[in-house]
Amino acid sequence: MSTTGRVTGVDVWPELPYGEWNDTLETLHMVTQIVGKVRLSLTPLEPQWANVPLYLTARGLTTTPMASGPVTFQVDIDLIDHQVLITTNEGEIRRVPLTARPVAAFYADFMSSLRGLGIATRFVPSPSEVSDPIPFAEDTVHSAYDPDWANRFFRVLSQADLVLKDHRSRFRGRTSPVHFFWGTFDLANSRFSGRPVDPPPNAGIIQRLGADAEQICAGFWPGSR
Structure with a gap:
């Protein structure tokens, strides 16, 4: 289609x-x-x-x-x-x-x-x-795919991408690109203060490597169950 x-x-x-x-x-x-x-x-x-x-x-x-x-x-x-x-x-x-x-x-x-x-x-x-x-x-559980809904999601994601790029452009410090995290299925941009932080002692590998710097994030997420 x-x-x-x-x-x-x-x-x-x-x-x-x-x-x-x-x-x-x-x-x-x-x-x-x-x-x-x-x-x-x-x-x-x-x-x-x-x-x-x-x-x-x-x-x-x-x-x-x-x-x-x-x-x-x-x-x-x-x-x-x-x-x-x-x-x-x-x-x-x-x-x-x-x-x-x-x-x-x-x-x-x-x-x-x-x-x-x-x-x-x-x-x-x-x-x-x-x-x-x-x-x-x-995985034979996940088998639905409606092209119209997939395209609607893409159109929304495209607009959110532009909004976040405008948001990102105003920050002079270290900032991530606007990117899509496939694990959590969300579009995100992070701003960093330059200060390190210690992740919680019981943190898993994703949090240990992803949350070792002071940061604030903005983004778009379509939801989940």
Whole structure:
């Protein structure tokens, strides 16, 4: 499905009632987790997990370029034509459709496409920062995908991205880019004071590495159960 034509002022911020699209949201969340874990596994660790997020494009979300051996590639989640694209610096491209099918089926096709391009990656093959995680290869629970709702989410996310970039531009200190955290499924920008902090002694690895500097965050999150 392609979403074509100019959007009107009403369409710029379309309604996104959680209860009407949460099934699609949960499937799309798993897709972003799979793509994001590839980025996590193949990029150098940065403070506050800055190497982990995805970034907005004019069509969806992207990993930005990364490398696996001699191959430089990126993964794009296209929420207009509803597909995940893997493109390489050698001119090759693979397309994995986003349709109403189990996450397990998407995961199998996506990993097969990576292997077909000579891309090797290793990561924990189950979602992070969610309750009751199901390994991707076994996830037949999340299978809903409505292209219209996915595109509505993208349009809202695109506008939130612009608002947060304007917000970010006014701060002269250290600040993160506006980026999309696939673990928590939110768009965020952080401002840092320059002072370190000690995470709680019982903090997990995500908080230990992400909350070791004094910061304040602003962002957009579509909700959860």
